[in-house]
Amino acid sequence: xxxxxxxxxxxxxxxxLGGTLALTALGLSIVLGVMRxxxxxHGIFLIAGAYAGFFLQQxxxxxxxxxxxxxxxxxxxxxxxxxxxLLEPLAKYGAEAPMMTTFGLAIVxxxxxxxxxxxxxxxIETSEAAVPLQLxxxxxxxxxxxxxxxxxxxxxxxxxxxxxxxxxxxxRASAVDPGAxxxxxxxxxxxxxxxxxxxxxxxGVGGTLIGILxxxxxxxxxxxxxxxxxxxxxxxMGNILGxxxxxxxxxxxxxxxxxxxxxxxxxxxxxxxxxxxLAVRPRGLFKGHAA
Amino acid sequence: MLGALVIAGVFAVGALFPHLLxxxxxxxxxxxxxxxxxxxxxxxxxxxxGLVSLGSASFVGIGAYVxxxxxxxxxxxxxLAVVVGGGGGAVLAALVSxxxxxxxxxxxxxxxxxxxxxxxxxxxxxxxxxxxxxxxxHVDWPSSYALYLYGLVLLLVTEFVLSVAAHxxxxxxxxxxxxxxxxxxxxxxxxxxxxxxTFMVASFLMSAAGALQAYKLSAIEPYGMFGLxxxxxxxxxxxxxxMGLRYGPIFGAILVIALGELLADYPELHIAITxxxxxxxxxxxxxxxxxxxxxxxxxxAGRSSGAGLA
Numbered sequence: 001x002x003x004x005x006x007x008x009x010x011x012x013x014x015x016x017l018g019g020t021l022a023l024t025a026l027g028l029s030i031v032l033g034v035m036r037x038x039x040x041x042h043g044i045f046l047i048a049g050a051y052a053g054f055f056l057q058q059x060x061x062x063x064x065x066x067x068x069x070x071x072x073x074x075x076x077x078x079x080x081x082x083x084x085x086l087l088e089p090l091a092k093y094g095a096e097a098p099m100m101t102t103f104g105l106a107i108v109x110x111x112x113x114x115x116x117x118x119x120x121x122x123x124i125e126t127s128e129a130a131v132p133l134q135l136x137x138x139x140x141x142x143x144x145x146x147x148x149x150x151x152x153x154x155x156x157x158x159x160x161x162x163x164x165x166x167x168x169x170x171x172r173a174s175a176v177d178p179g180a181x182x183x184x185x186x187x188x189x190x191x192x193x194x195x196x197x198x199x200x201x202x203x204g205v206g207g208t209l210i211g212i213l214x215x216x217x218x219x220x221x222x223x224x225x226x227x228x229x230x231x232x233x234x235x236x237m238g239n240i241l242g243x244x245x246x247x248x249x250x251x252x253x254x255x256x257x258x259x260x261x262x263x264x265x266x267x268x269x270x271x272x273x274x275x276x277x278l279a280v281r282p283r284g285l286f287k288g289h290a291a
Numbered sequence: 292m293l294g295a296l297v298i299a300g301v302f303a304v305g306a307l308f309p310h311l312l313x314x315x316x317x318x319x320x321x322x323x324x325x326x327x328x329x330x331x332x333x334x335x336x337x338x339x340x341g342l343v344s345l346g347s348a349s350f351v352g353i354g355a356y357v358x359x360x361x362x363x364x365x366x367x368x369x370x371l372a373v374v375v376g377g378g379g380g381a382v383l384a385a386l387v388s389x390x391x392x393x394x395x396x397x398x399x400x401x402x403x404x405x406x407x408x409x410x411x412x413x414x415x416x417x418x419x420x421x422x423x424x425x426x427x428x429h430v431d432w433p434s435s436y437a438l439y440l441y442g443l444v445l446l447l448v449t450e451f452v453l454s455v456a457a458h459x460x461x462x463x464x465x466x467x468x469x470x471x472x473x474x475x476x477x478x479x480x481x482x483x484x485x486x487x488x489t490f491m492v493a494s495f496l497m498s499a500a501g502a503l504q505a506y507k508l509s510a511i512e513p514y515g516m517f518g519l520x521x522x523x524x525x526x527x528x529x530x531x532x533x534m535g536l537r538y539g540p541i542f543g544a545i546l547v548i549a550l551g552e553l554l555a556d557y558p559e560l561h562i563a564i565t566x567x568x569x570x571x572x573x574x575x576x577x578x579x580x581x582x583x584x585x586x587x588x589x590x591x592a593g594r595s596s597g598a599g600l601a
Contacts, residue, residue, distance in 0.1 A: 038397045086570065093577060095397050096343060100530060100573045107523065108566035111559040222519060226408055229401055264416040271409035278402050279390035 005137040010255045012135075016144040018251015020213065022235075022244045023151035024206030025228035026158060027199030033238015034175040034195045036095060037087065041102040042228065043221030044109045045200055049075050049207020050216045051117060054124050064124050065150065068208045072201040079200025083193045106221065113218035124211040147209045152244065154205055158198070159240045171195060175238060223267070230274035236284025246285065294538050295450040298327075299443075306443050309436050317435040321507070323548050324442035325500050326528060328449045330540030332496035333525045335456060338535030340489040341396075341469030346403030347497055347525045349410040350380040352517035354498030355505030356414070359426045362506075369433075373441065373502045380498025381491040388487050395472070404522070411517035425512025428505070438507055445503060449496055456492070457537055465489055527565050531572055533579025542581055 028042045039045075049071050056067040082105065090097040131142040162168040173181035174191045182188050210216055210224065227250070235246025250270060257269035277284075305312050305320055312320065329347065337343045357379035361372045387406060394402045415423045433441075456462055464485045467475035476482045501521075505511045524547065532543025547565065554561035576583045 036397075038401060086574075090574065097573050097577060099397060099400070100526075101570050103523075103526075104566040104569035104573065106566075108563045108570070111563035111566070114559045115563075226405060229405065262416070264412075268409060268412040268416060271405050271412065274405050275390055275402060275409065278398060278405075279393045 005139070007259060009138050009140055010259055011252055012138050013140050013144060014251040014253075014255025014258075015248055016140060016148040016251070017213065018248040018254070019244060020144070020147045020151045020209050020247070021206075021224075021227060021251060022231055022247025023154055023202060024210060024224055025231035025235075025247060026155060026206070026240065026243050027202040028225075028228045029232045029235065029238055029243045030158070030162075030202075030240065031196060031199040032232060034171055035192050037102070037196075038095075038099045039102050039196075039199070040099060040225065041082075041106040041109065042199070042203060043223075043225030044106045044113075044218075045075060045079065045203035046207035046210060046224050047113065047216055047218060047221045048078070048109070049204035050122075050124070050211035051113065051207075052204065053208035053211050054122055057124055064126060064208055064212055065146070068150070068205050071208050072204040075204030075207070076197045076201030079203075080193060080197045082200075083196035087196070088189065088192070110218050110221060117218065119217055119219070121215045121217050122211070123215040124208065126212055129212075143212065147213055150205070150209065154202065155240060155244050158202065161198075162240060167191070167194065226274070227267075227270055230270045230277075233274055233277045234285055239284060242284055249285070294541075295454055298538075298541055299447055299450050302443050302446060306440055309439075314435050317439050319548065319552065321435070321438050321442045323544060324439075324446045325504060326524070326544035326548060327541050328445055328496055328500045329521070329525045330528045330532065330544045331449050331453050332493040332500075334529045334534060334536075334540045335453060335496075336489060336493040337526075337529065338539065339456070339462060339469065340465040340486060341472075342486060342490065343397075343400045343526075344403040345400050345522045345526065346405075346407040348407040348517045348519060348521040349403075350383065350494045350497035351501030351504065351521045352407075352410055352414070352513070353379050353383050354501030355511045355516040356420060356426070357498070358502035358505045359428050359511055363426070363429050369430075369441070369506060370444075373445070373499050373506070376502030376505075377495040377499035380494040380501070383498075384490045384494035385487065388490060392483060392486055407517060407519065407522055411513045414513035414517060421512075423513060425510060425515075428509040428511075432509055433506060438503070441503055441506070445496075445499055452492065452496070453537075461485070461488070527569050529579075530569055531565075531579055533581035533583075536578060536581045536585075539579050539581045543579065546580070 024046055027045065028039060031037050031039045031042070052071040052074055053064050053068060056062070056070060057064050060067065086101050086105065087098045090101060126143060128143045128146060129141070133140050133142040133145060162171055170181070170186045170191050171194075173184070173186050174188045174195075178188045181191075207216075210220075231243060231246040231250055233246075234249055235242030235244070250273065253273060254266045254269055258266045261269075302320060302324055305317070309317070329351070333344065333347060354373075354376040357376040358372045361367050361375060362369070367375070391399060391402045391406065414420050420426065456465075464475075464480055467478075467480050468482050468485050472482050501516065505516065508515075528543040528547045529540050530543070531546055532541065533539030550565065551561055554564065572579060578585070
């Protein structure tokens with residue numbers, strides 16, 4: 001039997017990593033909640049953020065927690081033309097055509113990254129990476145706590161944008177009923193473009209955190225995409241604070257599964273939770289509404 | 292019907308005069324037939340019934356594992372093992388249908404994507420199926436010609452099933468479910484049954500194809516047989532050819548195989564180009580190349596649409 005300290009440390013790690021992964025799922029969630037678009041390119045957006053963070057650090061030598069602002073701006077700006085020129089013109093064909101397009105985009109980007117950056121596994125080095133944090137009997141790497149804090153701050157920031165600004169009001173109106181929102185003067189097209197860019201920016205930050213905490217290759221996108229879908233389904237589609245809780249719930253569940261069943265079952269438990277949630281409670285754990 | 296006969300006839304000529312084909316041509320022919328079968332099955336599901344699946348890999352993989360398991364433990368003939376492998380896929384479809392059919396439209400797509408990945412992870416982790424290293428087939432390596440014949444039989448069965456499905460009452464029921472599930476239920480269509488039947492038939496064909504692929508490879512492992520690449524290729528093929536059109540998957544499969552052979556030395560470029568073709572076609576020719584051909588024909592004939600192809 002494992003010691004209590006190890007179990008407590010492992011669950012705490014799961015909690016912190018889950019909270020961090022919640023940020024990687026946030027963009028997927030708001031795009032789904034507001035635009036009813038399943039963005040299959042979200043995983044590769046995360047990887048784009050991870051590469052951007054990696055190369056910015058290589059070139060400038062600055063701390064990745066500083067350059068993450070630049071990464072957010074770059075990935076967010078790159079997402080703008082995708083929505084404007086690739087997805088927007090397809091809106092009239094229903095929900096499938098834009099999804100197929102994001103899927104096509106994902107395989108194009110993944111293979112361009114493979115060609116350009118090779119299939120080598122990379123990770124972003126930080127000075128805090130090896131520092132342990134001791135809290136009574138619990139021991140976790142300090143970097144987990146820092147990434148968790150960054151994630152929670154960004155999620156709260158997005159939450160405040162949505163509930164406190166006029167853009168947020170337009171966004172919530174478009175999410176509930178785009179037709180009615182347009183009638184009362186909301187520029188739904190602009191809201192969608194900005195929402196997609198916001199989702200991209202969140203993916204940029206989330207991708208950098210993935211690069212710091214784990215390692216990544218161009219092909220990692222699909223794995224994170226599936227984890228993120230699980231978080232979105234747990235938290236409720238478009239529910240921002242729900243995403244944070246969903247991430248934490250998944251992180252703790254995965255660490256428990258890792259202890260009880262063995263490490264190989266961590267990802268499997270996520271997918272089982274995902275399918276079970278979709279089948280039993282597709283609206284998520286909480287009652288909340290979209291965005 | 293005529294078109295399907297022509298296509299099957301072309302492959303049958305290869306079977307009657309094997310000395311005309313090099314070993315390479317025989318291999319390509321086998322792969323093309325396998326892809327056509329997968330594409331036809333996916334098109335039945337997505338194009339006719341509106342169930343856009345990203346979980347084809349689960350069915351390819353289950354067929355492969357069933358075939359290897361059967362041939363390794365029983366003296367079963369290959370043909371029967373392929374049929375039972377297909378049956379394994381149909382059973383899997385029936386087992387997961389209560390869960391995946393709770394999801395409509397796009398959620399079904401994401402649910403099937405998760406199903407494929409869950410199956411792969413289970414095969415890696417469960418102690419009975421050889422784990423990440425997979426299983427070896429203990430029977431003799433098949434000749435290219437034998438494989439070609441098995442592929443041809445599967446292709447003929449598939450074309451027969453598809454032609455029957457496209458000209459029966461079922462095709463009307465499937466299209467009703469695709470176009471508006473609630474309205475179909477209102478007028479008395481048992482939507483769950485229609486979807487389940489279609490899902491099981493399509494899964495049977497996909498698993499049979501997966502079983503043949505396993506027989507060809509003689510060694511299977513979870514990352515290859517349950518790989519996302521199967522789901523991706525099948526979807527790309529049908530979208531490129533023309534989803535919901537009778538001959539879409541056939542032309543899509545031939546084009547995707549040809550593209551893959553032309554760019555065989557540049558695998559990344561090949562997939563990236565497939566992605567670009569996908570994006571361009573979704574934008575400018577939502578009915579794929581076959582749909583585009585239909586429009587062109589109608590345009591030359593002075594009519595306004597390619598209605599005759601649907």
